[in-house]
Amino acid sequence: MSRTPRSGTQHVLRAGDEEAVVASIGASLRSYVHAGRDLVVPFGLDEVRPAYRGATLAPWPNRVVDGRYAFGGTAHRLPLTEPERGHALHGLAAWLDFAAVDKGPDHVTLAAVIEPQAGYPWRVLLETTYALGPDGLTQSVRATNPGEEPAPFGTGPHPYLVAGPAPLDEWTLELPASEVLQVTDDRLAPVAPAPVSSDAVRFDFREPRRIGAARIDHAFTALARDAAGNASVRLTDPSGAGVAMTWSTACPWVQIHTADLPEGPAQPGHRAGLAVEPMTCAPDAFNAARYDWDAGLLALEPGAEATASWRIHAL
Template sequence: MDTTNSVSITGGGYTAQISLLGGQLLNLSHLEDELIVPAAQTEGAFAGAVLAPWPNRTKGASYTYAGVEHLLPVNEEATGAALHGLLIDTPLRVVSQKESEVQLAGWLESSEGYPFGLEIALTYRVSADLGLAATLMARYQPEELADPSLEEDTDAAEPEGEATDPNDRGVDELDAGDADLETSDAAEPEADPADTDQNEAAQPEAEDSDNGDQGAAEEDATLEPELTASVGEDGETAPAEATVAGVDAHGSETDESETRLADLDPEEAASAHAAAPRTAPFGAGFHPYLTAGGAPLKECRLRLPARTMLKTKADGSVTGRKSVSADFDLTNGPLLAGRRIDHAFTDLPEEGWTAELVHGPSGFVVRMIADTPWVQVYTGERIDRAGVAVEPMTCPPNALNSGEDLIHLEPGTWFRVGYSIEAIRMD
């Protein structure tokens, strides 16, 4: 982890450090208290990482899209899965930086396992009203359509201050709180196909997501969606939202026959790569480990309004779902002492949701706001329970294979998702 190749922002009592490699959130504090476990203390645990173009695990590090099977790099040897996407190793550049805000941009190159070039824009902002607001934007740019002048055009963009009119905004105003954009619907709960939760029987090192865990966009007059921060009347950040304009919810057409690129001769493989799919499969998430100023988890409560949880195998494959109960019912903010959780939750409020880590003795609260249809919760056994990972996700584990809530990016269409974290002190 290269913490020297990073930028810092400060405002409203908040300080954040962001890596230029994948836009990883390295540190976040308010006054003297840490709000996330510093990434330097969690080597290999994806702490603070931005997860794209898929969050969580892809079973067997392979998936089929538009009739072609793709083989991803295996980065979790114990399960043979591809974990948390490719962005974490992607260099980003600073497009614009102010004291309290930084805008990053980069290009996720197409590869054998993911032959879809993506333009990436990432913004972090801190303020007294919002806490930390983070926004990820991505759009599919097939290589034959990519603009070679993209970098020059993007670097030339300079924001002109905060936007106030929601109808007069540009991509420079990227943020995690625009309540005018459409959101993905949360998945409907299904009947429980089995009485035994396979996750509960698995060791934390082989659970669903985290225990195995190892910039501003082109200034284009046609960019959609336009973004800005949104603060409600109560002063809280409006939930971060996501939209994919003009994309069918069921994605692109697929061919019943499946083709492995590895089985083709060089000319056929080149031809398959040249014929870029009409859409790109995409999912995203964020991976902060929340901490209430470093307080032990056994003294903290976690509140999350999710009503359904997945049952998965260690490799990320989903075997069913069930209503939350017992140790996995977080709706009333139970004490985390003795609870071991590493599960994906859904059936969240469609208008957005709030998760709160509450330190009982002091009343100190770390609040996350997001509007994704999924969230992974992991009680951090891999990092000695130094914090609890609360990971907003646009799709469940293994979505590249199941297709559930998978986003299908059309060329040139922006997708946006974000979250916020703030500190609340009881006076």
């Protein structure tokens, strides 16, 4: 009997000169190749997914500070999955084994259920579709609340984009955001939004420029959008290659992370790609009531659905 790889069941999608591989654990984008070059940092077939690389994040992206929040007048406490900072990180779906409910040569739809549990006593049905087309790889997420009470909800992806063969420091970043969420240095707990001009060297990429030595692990908002309501982050390599990620108004926030790891260059994956994570809500949105700015938390009503989508494409 064949053994299932550690990353789960594999779904290989092909269209033209593009190939994407989606692994069932966490509905994770394991690789995405365009004309022979990686557009995301891949991981191995039989590798336990490194942290959240390529995972689908739900029912919250980013952090719940201290793993504590209140919703509907009831206090809840989540397991701390980011113990070094003391937070609940990136939701409850990242290690679920998603089942295929529809599949073709260039697309796959995967489904899983977040069951009621300690800290999150609601059932949420998740369905996500990956589809290759002439405009790149699109992922959509649909969440349904089959219960009788509203449930707090947010979602987003976690790919690490790769512009080309040069080091990340040499890539040019275009990030059309005019506000950055200030956070504490030690725990990355939200403080307040501020203009990106408050630390322009680190945060202001409204005009494309090299990333350089900037270390970023922050959420951005107040995004400039095109006539269709889409925002895009663009990365280009000195070779002329590049990659972009585009998303709609369903995601008013985007987390950007330069993939700095604790052990620095000696640690595999250090600054290997740029995490670009469109999010339907801000970090710590489950505690939206404690902030005087709009964190974007969605209360998913009984029987209601929430949807969001994003697209990765070559430049």
